[in-house]
Amino acid sequence: MTIPELPTDTQVAIVGAGPTGLALAVTLASAGVDFVILDRLAEGMNTSRAAVVHARTLEVLNELGAAEALIARGTPITRFAVNDGPRRLLTIPFDRLPTSYPYTLMVPQSDTEAVLLGRLRELGHEVHRPHEVASVVHDVEGVTVKTTSGQALRAAYAVGADGMRSIVRESSDIGFSGNAYEESFVLADVTMDWAPGREEVSLTFGSTGLTVIAPLPGDDHYGILATVHDAPEHPDLAFVQRLLDERAPGRAAVGGLGWSSRFRVHHRVADRFRDGRLFLAGDAAHVHSPAGGQGMNTGIQDGYALGRAFATQQLDGYEPQRRPVALRVVAFADRLTRIATTHSSVLRGARNMMLPLLGRIPAFRTKLATELAELNYR
Numbered sequence: 001m002t003i004p005e006l007p008t009d010t011q012v013a014i015v016g017a018g019p020t021g022l023a024l025a026v027t028l029a030s031a032g033v034d035f036v037i038l039d040r041l042a043e044g045m046n047t048s049r050a051a052v053v054h055a056r057t058l059e060v061l062n063e064l065g066a067a068e069a070l071i072a073r074g075t076p077i078t079r080f081a082v083n084d085g086p087r088r089l090l091t092i093p094f095d096r097l098p099t100s101y102p103y104t105l106m107v108p109q110s111d112t113e114a115v116l117l118g119r120l121r122e123l124g125h126e127v128h129r130p131h132e133v134a135s136v137v138h139d140v141e142g143v144t145v146k147t148t149s150g151q152a153l154r155a156a157y158a159v160g161a162d163g164m165r166s167i168v169r170e171s172s173d174i175g176f177s178g179n180a181y182e183e184s185f186v187l188a189d190v191t192m193d194w195a196p197g198r199e200e201v202s203l204t205f206g207s208t209g210l211t212v213i214a215p216l217p218g219d220d221h222y223g224i225l226a227t228v229h230d231a232p233e234h235p236d237l238a239f240v241q242r243l244l245d246e247r248a249p250g251r252a253a254v255g256g257l258g259w260s261s262r263f264r265v266h267h268r269v270a271d272r273f274r275d276g277r278l279f280l281a282g283d284a285a286h287v288h289s290p291a292g293g294q295g296m297n298t299g300i301q302d303g304y305a306l307g308r309a310f311a312t313q314q315l316d317g318y319e320p321q322r323r324p325v326a327l328r329v330v331a332f333a334d335r336l337t338r339i340a341t342t343h344s345s346v347l348r349g350a351r352n353m354m355l356p357l358l359g360r361i362p363a364f365r366t367k368l369a370t371e372l373a374e375l376n377y378r
């Protein structure tokens with residue numbers, strides 16, 4: 001394959017064109033800051049992965065001129081339902097949140113990336129592909145980014161928006177503290193008859209694991225996320241049906257399986273988000289359980305915040321603004337995952353008694369919805 005030529009100089013080199021890198025690129029393009037964005041993949045991935053876009057992210061996308069196009073592709077959902085088996089423990093409502101987007105938008109990650117890419121093109125820019133970064137070296141005057149094809153890009157700053165195994169982070173002095181969860185996570189895109197219907201995202205706790213079922217755009221189309229002890233690398237339709245028979249007996253009849261994956265989840269936050277001329281954003285800076293659907297959302301908001309920091313020349317403000325958010329989101333997702341997957345019958349009993357009581361308090365429900373929607377991080 002012929003590798004196209006990269007520009008040789010820029011102000012900001014963005015490594016990675018996932019949702020974080022694209023949000024940063026659109027922010028810089030809107031502000032007229034010079035940048036180059038590159039990615040090792042020949043084209044963006046076409047899988048659903050993170051399928052929840054929360055209210056704060058829609059507010060940010062609105063600033064970037066991308067909210068309307070995304071909303072047109074998605075399905076708005078106004079509540080999360082928390083269950084233990086068939087029993088409702090709690091409902092988390094989004095429809096009274098103080099925002100122009102009082103819902104969560106269900107839309108495949110590939111659509112979110114496509115909309116951001118479309119906006120970037122409208123602003124006259126393109127992602128440089130396929131360029132895999134092999135090394136990132138920074139000195140007092142700038143950063144040299146070298147690719148596996150031997151090309152070099154000199155920049156004043158480089159941003160690692162290159163995901164969990166970030167080469168930018170690994171080229172810096174920044175540690176990535178945390179751990180991995182014992183269980184695997186299974187993700188599947190299915191068509192099915194789902195008795196509870198398409199009005200809510202359902203989080204079902206159970207002694208064998210957490211199961212999240214979320215309506216996606218399209219008839220009978222759902223995303224399933226479940227913690228599982230032993231899952232095959234590519235779960236098939238029979239596996240998914242067995243899982244649902246065990247965790248939601250009699251409620252799901254899976255008709256088709258579009259895409260599936262098993263992955264290990266870590267909860268880690270980078271010790272710093274900046275090392276001299278290198279910055280980290282998105283999964284390169286923080287990873288956590290997808291239980292609340294906040295990973296991609298936090299990454300898009302990082303990209304926007306860092307873009308504004310470049311535009312206003314307030315780079316020192318980025319880490320103090322975004323690292324506390326990452327720590328809080330990671331801790332919240334961790335608590336949610338541990339509460340959902342506890343093996344202790346005593347803790348399960350206490351959880352199942354407390355949540356319905358707390359759920360009767362409107363302020364508690366609003367606090368949970370605000371935390372998930374990330375509206376407290378404006």
Ligand SMILES: Cc1cc2nc3c(=O)[nH]c(=O)nc-3n(C[C@H](O)[C@H](O)[C@H](O)COP(=O)(O)OP(=O)(O)OC[C@H]3O[C@@H](n4cnc5c(N)ncnc54)[C@H](O)[C@@H]3O)c2cc1C
Pocket residue numbers: 015016017018019020021038039040041049050051052109131132133134161162163164166167187225261263281282283284290292293294295296297299
């Ligand atoms: C299988 C799977 C399922 C997931 N499911 C969920 C979910 O259900 N809910 C949820 O909230 N989150 C989920 N996530 C996480 C979510 O996808 C991420 O939080 C989100 O993609 C983070 O965006 P990002 O742009 O920071 O990183 P990424 O999306 O990882 O993008 C990084 C980009 O950098 C590029 N790159 C990496 N290294 C290099 C290099 N050396 N040179 C050039 N380019 C490079 C990659 O090609 C990629 O395009 C899932 C992730 C996976 C992998």
